[in-house]
Amino acid sequence: MQPGPRARGPPSPGSSMEPVAPAQSTRNAEIPPSLAEATGLLALDTIGEGVGMVEAGGRLAWANATLRGCSPSLREHVLRVSGQAIHIFNTQWGGVNGGSGGMPRGKKFTVQDGERFFEVICSPVDESAAERFGIDAPRADAEEAAGPVRRVVSMVWDATSGKRLQGRIDAIDASGRELARIDNEAVSKLRPAERLKLLQDKIIGYSKELMQFDHFTIRLLDKRTRALEVVIAEGLPREALEIDLYARPEGNGISGYVAATGRSYICHDVEKDPRYVLGLTHSKSSLTVPLNLFGEIVGVYNIESETAGSFDDEDRQFAEIFARYVALALNILDLLVVERHSTSTTLTRGVASELQQPLDAILAEAEALRAETVADGGHCLARIDEHVAKVRRVLHDLESGPNRVLGEADDARDASPQDDRFTGKRVLVADDEPNIRRVVKEVLTRRGCEVQCAKDGYEACMLLEQGGNELDLVISDIKMPYRNGYEIYAAAQRARDGLPVLLMTGFGYDPHHSVVRASQDGLAGVLFKPFKVDAFLEEVAGAVAPASA
Incomplete structure (x- = not known):
């Protein structure tokens, strides 16, 4: 048996553990001591977290029902880290503070039992407070009695889902960073089509392997027309990709709504959602998130499933994180192309400007030679004129940028x-x-x-x-x-x-x-x-x- 879901969050490991005074409420004052003790034990046995009192040397003095129901291996982990906590507390309190000041703060540990992860918080027991409650100090040998902390209260709960969630977020974050890390020098050696294919393969690969999304489209927003243009698609029929969609909240499907509002959208059942338009042939549910680039919506990332109710808020959170990196990667790639365009144009104009003076000088020299040479030499000078004119035409074409055909x-x-x-x-x-x-x-x-x-x-x-x-x-x-x-x-x-x-x-x-x-x-x-x-x-x-x- 594992610790069940907790009714509320555990105490912060950074909070000071002050002595606990007896209950002062009117109602508790009327409860006989024996009944108050039974009520407290019932409360401890009812909560979903495992709670136990562990003494120096790793002895379990008391445990609630949840901790008693844990696997032997998990209880051993709790006893082990509790012993470590006692040692740390005595070192911090006795060694650093010289025994002065308040009690040391609680210590948090993460332990693994099989394939599951558990969080354990160990809080030191103030023995002076224990005496006021009539609780005797635990027996300890000379080595264990070296410090003021003799026992701790340890609380344990199952943190597997949170651990896995964080692990997946970290994996998505790492993959997203890799996706957005475009090596300018390496990419510049590839043809434009090869660069785009490289990025598309990465996006499709991460979507499938990491996100477990097999049917999806990525549409980019045309700022001038507000049209949502398909740039990457996987697992969807051609007719679904040919539908014209625009960034408008109504009449343009879920993608149009998300692009217009910037809000993610989970469609649990496509047959019952009026916003849904044609997608996967046997689609039952979908998830659509915006491509957010520094606060600006530049497109949408739409995922579809053949099972109804396939997506939840956790999937939405993962998709939003991944979509930000997709937007960044697509933007970086476009910036590299624009930079190449601008650099090429600037370089060409610079070369043309530098060649202008030498070409003028060549023509001037040719004219001077024309006046001095014999008549038969005129053919050579005419060819010089032709060559210079051709160079000027080529430079003019290059200066005109991509809107010319060379030659x-x-x-x-x-x-x-x-x-x-x-x-x-x-x-x-x-x-x-x-x-x-x-x-x-x-x-x-x-x-x-x-x-x-x-x-x-x-x-x-x-x-x-x-x-x-x-x-x-x-x-x-x-x-x-x-x-x-x-x-x-x-x-x-x-x-x-x-x-x-x-x-x-x-x-x-x-x-x-x-x-x-x-x-x-x-x-x-x-x-x-x-x-x-x-x-x-x-x-x-x-x-x-x-x-x-």
């Missing part, structure tokens, strides 16, 4: 009129940057492609619905108004299963993690702006090759 001017001048790899291919190009749409269309049209363009995600999806089954390729930016890259990819697959899709992104920026999600489903490739024309054409050729084989 477009040379391609317009030198491109072959037709290319059998592209002739007759029907391509949809979706990008909210007019320059990208124009250049990509011109490059492909020069090689015999039939190109349609869409200025945003909504228009792209409409064109896919109307004639996507006749297309050979879709090229789309990852971040556009109204739809993200993954949504364009999903729309293309609905139009024709296996329709090749290339996604474009500036310096690897992918706020909705479209690359990872689409790559898992068969994405043809990724283009990182600014890209060169020849690299772009190779990606396009590879994407349409199976259709022409």
Whole structure:
């Protein structure tokens, strides 16, 4: 038998143990001593904690019913730590204080009995108070009588659930810290898609192994549209992921409510909860917590179960702790990409500025030579002029950042009129940057492609619905108004299963993690702006090759 649940918390181990005076209430004064003693013993036998009086040398002088019902091994643990407490009290009181001052404070121990954990608080008995109650001091040999503390009152209770709870919290905390610890140097060696895949694998792994969550989605909040975009999903059907949800308290399911209010939500029975919308095929209950980043709600973490009533406040607490680390990790990864973008742009502009003066000097020298050289030497100087002009064009393209296609001017001048790899291919190009749409269309049209363009995600999806089954390729930016890259990819697959899709992104920026999600489903490739024309054409050729084989 183990100590049962305690009716109220045990005394604090840091509280001073003052002598206990006889009860002074009117009611207790009317109780005969024998009855008062019996009442006290009954109270001690009734409480859920084990209570005992332990004398020096580890002798159990008295125990209540709970302690007597404990396993022999647990009682041995209690006697052992009680003896240790007596020794500590005598050392502290007699050695440090020289016997002066108040009684030493109670001492708390944790003991393990089999697979269970118990807390034990040992409080020293004031022998002068015991004498006032007519209780004789315990017999002790010379060694045991060396200190003023001869016995302790020990209280023991089962702390297994609290210990396990704290252990799980510590494990979640450690895993969360590992999740958020993104090594900039190591991560920078990976392609953007590989970085996102690495983070996703960690989140899925910890969710399953540590949290025991097998069916979940993580949605990030688009601040401009208030849409909740799926970035990571595990164990849920595609139709559940394609539902449009927004951060609004009504009409957008539990996820919309949590994102709008910042309050976690436990759905004990999906059939009885009007806020629940489609999720796991045989879902019975769900738990949804906000992704909280320094007080700002940036998304939601939704977990589903095939069993009704699967989640309680303890699960909610664990999920909220883990979700904070998920939000932090996703934010750090995005910051690294943005930092790379900013650094690359600053570096390019610095290089362009430094090269400007030498290029001007080369042209000035060429003009001087032109005046002095013979007529036949003019061809060499003309080539110098061409090279300088080409360098200026490249620098201009680089300074423009990701909204340029490198080498477009040379391609317009030198491109072959037709290319059998592209002739007759029907391509949809979706990008909210007019320059990208124009250049990509011109490059492909020069090689015999039939190109349609869409200025945003909504228009792209409409064109896919109307004639996507006749297309050979879709090229789309990852971040556009109204739809993200993954949504364009999903729309293309609905139009024709296996329709090749290339996604474009500036310096690897992918706020909705479209690359990872689409790559898992068969994405043809990724283009990182600014890209060169020849690299772009190779990606396009590879994407349409199976259709022409």
